[in-house]
Amino acid sequence: MNTKQKGFRIYSWARFIIFLTILILIAFMAGGLVFKTTVSGMEEIQYDSVVVMHGDTLWDIADQYCNGMDIRNYIHEVCKINNISAGNIYPGQVLEIPIR
Numbered sequence: 001m002n003t004k005q006k007g008f009r010i011y012s013w014a015r016f017i018i019f020l021t022i023l024i025l026i027a028f029m030a031g032g033l034v035f036k037t038t039v040s041g042m043e044e045i046q047y048d049s050v051v052v053m054h055g056d057t058l059w060d061i062a063d064q065y066c067n068g069m070d071i072r073n074y075i076h077e078v079c080k081i082n083n084i085s086a087g088n089i090y091p092g093q094v095l096e097i098p099i100r
Contacts, residue, residue: 045098052093067100
């Protein structure tokens with residue numbers, strides 16, 4: 001009985017190293033695509049309901065919630081969400097404010 005097993009023989013070490021390098025790069029790229037957890041535009045935004053009090057301005061309300069975001073952009077977003085213009089808020093009105 002012949003118990004000798006056939007093995008693999010590497011004829012060109014340079015080609016073998018190049019092959020392994022490409023294989024590892026492909027594995028890292030595929031892993032990055034598979035294990036990517038969130039897409040920045042797809043995260044769910046949470047909202048807080050705020051009742052406008054007498055003397056409140058949209059600027060004052062936005063200043064409490066914008067957390068470092070440019071307040072002008074934040075006010076624009078609040079106006080778009082609530083379908084209002086910046087100067088048209090009144091006491092008793094309920095605004096949906098995105099929480100950042």
